[in-house]
Amino acid sequence: MLKAERQQVILNEVRIHNRVLFTDIAELLSVSVDTIRRDITELSVAKKLKKVHGGAISLGFNNYQLENQEIYALENKSRIARKAITLIKSGQVILISGGTTNMEIARMIPPNLKITCFTPSLPVAVQLMSKAEVDVILIGGKLSKDSQIAIGGCAINMLNDIKVDICFLGINSIDVNNGLTDFDWDIVQIKKAMIQASKKIVAPSISEKLNSTQRFKICDLDKIDVLITELEPEDDKLSAFREVNLKLL
Amino acid sequence: MLKAERQQVILNEVRIHNRVLFTDIAELLSVSVDTIRRDITELSVAKKLKKVHGGAISLGFNNYQLENQEIYALENKSRIARKAITLIKSGQVILISGGTTNMEIARMIPPNLKITCFTPSLPVAVQLMSKAEVDVILIGGKLSKDSQIAIGGCAINMLNDIKVDICFLGINSIDVNNGLTDFDWDIVQIKKAMIQASKKIVAPSISEKLNSTQRFKICDLDKIDVLITELEPEDDKLSAFREVNLKLL
DNA sequence: TAAATTACTGCAATATATTGCAAATAATTG
DNA sequence: CAATTATTTGCAATATATTGCAGTAATTTA
Numbered sequence: 144m145l146k147a148e149r150q151q152v153i154l155n156e157v158r159i160h161n162r163v164l165f166t167d168i169a170e171l172l173s174v175s176v177d178t179i180r181r182d183i184t185e186l187s188v189a190k191k192l193k194k195v196h197g198g199a200i201s202l203g204f205n206n207y208q209l210e211n212q213e214i215y216a217l218e219n220k221s222r223i224a225r226k227a228i229t230l231i232k233s234g235q236v237i238l239i240s241g242g243t244t245n246m247e248i249a250r251m252i253p254p255n256l257k258i259t260c261f262t263p264s265l266p267v268a269v270q271l272m273s274k275a276e277v278d279v280i281l282i283g284g285k286l287s288k289d290s291q292i293a294i295g296g297c298a299i300n301m302l303n304d305i306k307v308d309i310c311f312l313g314i315n316s317i318d319v320n321n322g323l324t325d326f327d328w329d330i331v332q333i334k335k336a337m338i339q340a341s342k343k344i345v346a347p348s349i350s351e352k353l354n355s356t357q358r359f360k361i362c363d364l365d366k367i368d369v370l371i372t373e374l375e376p377e378d379d380k381l382s383a384f385r386e387v388n389l390k391l392l
Numbered sequence: 393m394l395k396a397e398r399q400q401v402i403l404n405e406v407r408i409h410n411r412v413l414f415t416d417i418a419e420l421l422s423v424s425v426d427t428i429r430r431d432i433t434e435l436s437v438a439k440k441l442k443k444v445h446g447g448a449i450s451l452g453f454n455n456y457q458l459e460n461q462e463i464y465a466l467e468n469k470s471r472i473a474r475k476a477i478t479l480i481k482s483g484q485v486i487l488i489s490g491g492t493t494n495m496e497i498a499r500m501i502p503p504n505l506k507i508t509c510f511t512p513s514l515p516v517a518v519q520l521m522s523k524a525e526v527d528v529i530l531i532g533g534k535l536s537k538d539s540q541i542a543i544g545g546c547a548i549n550m551l552n553d554i555k556v557d558i559c560f561l562g563i564n565s566i567d568v569n570n571g572l573t574d575f576d577w578d579i580v581q582i583k584k585a586m587i588q589a590s591k592k593i594v595a596p597s598i599s600e601k602l603n604s605t606q607r608f609k610i611c612d613l614d615k616i617d618v619l620i621t622e623l624e625p626e627d628d629k630l631s632a633f634r635e636v637n638l639k640l641l
Numbered sequence: 642t643a644a645a646t647t648a649c650t651g652c653a654a655t656a657t658a659t660t661g662c663a664a665a666t667a668a669t670t671g
Numbered sequence: 672c673a674a675t676t677a678t679t680t681g682c683a684a685t686a687t688a689t690t691g692c693a694g695t696a697a698t699t700t701a
Contacts, residue, residue: 146678146679146680158499158500159470159474159500160470161470162394162396162397164394165657166656166657174680174681175680175681175682176657176681177680177681177682178679178680178681180657180658180659181679181680193396195394195395195396196394196395196396196656196657196658196688196689197394197395197656197657197688197689198394200394200396200397200400201499263532265514265517265518265521265530268514268535269514269518272514272535272537272540275537278534279534279535280532280533280534280535280546281514281530281532281533281534281535281542282532283529283530283531283532283533283542283546283547283550284529284530284532285527285528285529285530286517286521286528286529286530288521288524291521293530293532297529297532297550298532301532301546395688395689395690414647415647423690423691424690424691424692425647425691426648426649426690426691426692427689427690427691429647429648429649430689430690445646445647445648445698445699446646446647446648446699
């Protein structure tokens with residue numbers, strides 16, 4: 144019996160019964176307990192189940208995809224998030240797209256700040272649910288498995304009906320000449336609708352994404368009001384952006 | 393029985409009844425009171441409940457967030473979920489409301505079953521996102537902090553535009569004379585819209601909820617096509633329901 | 642206050658975890 | 672295809688964790 148096969152059996156047991164015992168599985172599959180223990184250790188570090196003394200149990204409800212993957216450049220994203228938070232005033236209505244930087248912003252919103260947040264992002268919504276004073280309004284629609292945000296006509300229709308104070312628009316690529324671009328057509332449509340739905344557009348972006356261009360265009364730079372990077376506003380790398388009418392933070 | 397399992401049973405009891413007695417749980421799980429005491433001490437330092445003389449009590453609703461929700465699936469809910477899954481055919485479009493039983497159903501949907509799922513429930517959507525073959529469509533709207541589902545006009549409008557094959561409707565109270573009832577007005581509205589949006593209504597409910605009534609009415613029993621409980625369909629407790637035109641599973 | 646219940650402590654029996662190692666198996670390479 | 676290398680597996684020895692019990696201290700209840 145292959146290792147992968149065994150692990151599949153284990154996962155299946157956990158899915159159905161919520162738990163497995165090392166000894167049971169070992170007997171069932173006629174391998175040593177050590178082998179099962181090693182399998183379960185592997186599955187555990189892969190976050191497929193939870194290893195406990197004597198066996199394993201299902202991860203259950205809180206198995207958010209997002210918590211599994213490590214966030215790239217988290218330090219920089221936290222710095223961006225800290226700056227972003229300062230733009231939000233009590234009582235405002237804001238709109239947050241997806242992406243890890245926006246997740247960081249959502250995470251850092253003070254729990255006592257009274258605001259209304261629209262978002263098409265599932266992880267952002269989950270994050271915001273824990274803030275007692277934040278009203279969360281979900282933009283519905285078909286969920287993209289990749290980006291975990293609602294896409295499609297339904298989401299766009301819903302966005303067409305609102306006008307918020309600030310939009311924190313996740314950035315994929317930004318360039319002085321080509322403006323904002325992205326590689327996923329569906330997400331481009333959503334982002335366009337989000338821009339339309341907002342009085343003020345804030346673009347949080349790690350500096351790596353500056354001066355890069357993707358296939359599909361979202362908008363020109365003049366639609367963006369504020370660009371937030373982890374750099375100081377005076378940094379040389381931002382000089383090209385300083386020259387256009389763009390506030391840097 | 394695993395320690396982790398025991399602790400989940402304890403947390404589950406605390407969630408349902410707001411309190412537990414060492415002696416009760418010890419007898420229920422056939423372990424010594426000392427063991428339960430130690431478990432509860434651990435859970436107490438983990439801030440999952442409050443240890444008191446003779447037992448433990450719930451921390452209260454303020455701490456009752458998504459992250460702290462316990463995954464322990466009452467064996468009964470798993471049984472209901474297993475039965476419910478058999479009703480779903482490949483290619484169908486289904487609608488799932490919130491609640492822990494429906495979470496269990498979502499969790500147990502086989503990863504290779506190709507279906508389209510509509511849901512206004514944030515946790516259900518998160519759960520379904522991990523199923524590669526399931527298309528998830530989120531019903532948007534204002535999120536209720538208590539139930540973690542989208543409520544309000546926007547959600548209802550979205551439901552008005554669809555007609556799905558099966559709806560798994562979370563049940564709060566069900567009674568032969570009073571039909572389906574609930575205590576939250578907003579949720580009643582959503583559930584009414586869900587019923588309207590479905591060809592077939594399946595009501596999964598643990599037997600504890602049978603023959604109870606809440607303040608607001610959702611619908612009469614004749615709207616329900618199938619009632620699933622953890623009991624055998626022939627069980628005496630279900631005799632009242634057998635007499636009306638209701639399929640039992 | 643006395644009786645009853647519950648809490649805490651240390652201990653022993655059992656179960657589980659960890660580690661290093663060698664044999665068996667699978668994958669890679671020349 | 673044979674030789675080499677890497678991975679997987681089972682075993683044994685040791686370490687750690689869990690559990691129930693008994694004795695005693697603390698708390699509640701009447």
